[in-house]
Amino acid sequence: MQVRMSRHMVTASIAVCLITLLSACKRGPDDATLTANVKSQLAAQSPALASMVNVETKDGVVTLTGTVDNDSAKSQAEQAAKSVASVKSVVNNLTVKPPITVSDDTKIKSAVEAGLAKYNVKGVTADVTDGQVTLTGEIPRAKLQDAMKAANEANPKKVNNQLTIK
Amino acid sequence: MLRDKYQSLIAMAEGSGVTELEIQEQDNVLHIHGTAPSEAVKQQLWDEYNRLDPDMRSGDVVLSLEVAAGGEEFYTVQPGDSLSKIATKYKGVTWQKIFEANRDQIKNPDLIHPGQKLRIPTA
Numbered sequence: 037m038q039v040r041m042s043r044h045m046v047t048a049s050i051a052v053c054l055i056t057l058l059s060a061c062k063r064g065p066d067d068a069t070l071t072a073n074v075k076s077q078l079a080a081q082s083p084a085l086a087s088m089v090n091v092e093t094k095d096g097v098v099t100l101t102g103t104v105d106n107d108s109a110k111s112q113a114e115q116a117a118k119s120v121a122s123v124k125s126v127v128n129n130l131t132v133k134p135p136i137t138v139s140d141d142t143k144i145k146s147a148v149e150a151g152l153a154k155y156n157v158k159g160v161t162a163d164v165t166d167g168q169v170t171l172t173g174e175i176p177r178a179k180l181q182d183a184m185k186a187a188n189e190a191n192p193k194k195v196n197n198q199l200t201i202k
Numbered sequence: 203m204l205r206d207k208y209q210s211l212i213a214m215a216e217g218s219g220v221t222e223l224e225i226q227e228q229d230n231v232l233h234i235h236g237t238a239p240s241e242a243v244k245q246q247l248w249d250e251y252n253r254l255d256p257d258m259r260s261g262d263v264v265l266s267l268e269v270a271a272g273g274e275e276f277y278t279v280q281p282g283d284s285l286s287k288i289a290t291k292y293k294g295v296t297w298q299k300i301f302e303a304n305r306d307q308i309k310n311p312d313l314i315h316p317g318q319k320l321r322i323p324t325a
Binding site: 083 | 209
């Protein structure tokens with residue numbers, strides 16, 4: 037009896053081992069597959085972002101490296117990686133580029149005005165507030181690019197084109 | 203990301219020899235700064251930006267390109283000039299190239315006016 041019992045126990049423990057092994061197999065995709073899944077998730081959201089982010093996976097833990105434009109891109113990449121099934125956790129080692137420095141409003145304004153003169157643009161007014169250039173006035177379509185060049189080349193934060201295009 | 207919206211413009215900048223190229227999205231504006239090798243390349247990039255945003259009203263790009271030293275030259279049209287006559291003054295420059303670089307101010311290549319300042323592209 038005791039022998040039989042132990043045989044049952046052996047059978048049972050083999051069964052337990054098998055189940056454990058099977059469940060280990062079913063635990064999820066391997067690291068290479070997870071890396072591929074994270075990359076395709078990034079590409080689905082933004083091909084440009086995917087091209088700036090390196091992905092590595094070890095034991096289900098995804099590490100992101102590379103340089104992105106801003107904090108929102110950094111967290112977007114992290115969220116995308118976290119949304120992939122079977123990813124245990126995400127180590128976000130992405131670095132963010134230092135912000136672009138913008139000249140003060142007076143400098144921007146004089147640069148825009150110099151540009152408008154250089155490109156021979158007439159009838160356009162440039163207002164500068166908080167680093168943003170706003171163009172107003174009337175302009176023929178043929179001179180639109182020149183007016184925009186003058187504004188853009190002053191390196192402002194933003195250009196608001198409120199020109200009436202004739 | 204704005205980099206996706208302006209992907210063709212970025213690819214063109216990266217592929218056309220623009221130096222000191224810096225591209226960065228900040229506060230929902232895509233900044234593209236750099237030095238174009240010639241006036242013609244700069245114009246090509248502006249035409250691409252203009253193609254993507256015909257009225258240029260989106261307010262989501264700052265395209266700031268300088269032209270490399272020697273890449274920008276101007277010629278003031280004199281009475282009796284024609285594009286082909288001007289082209290002979292510059293080695294390796296054809297009248298067609300001058301016409302292309304000045305599309306914004308020349309509609310008909312046979313019609314230029316004294317006093318016009320023409321961009322002379324690099325050969």
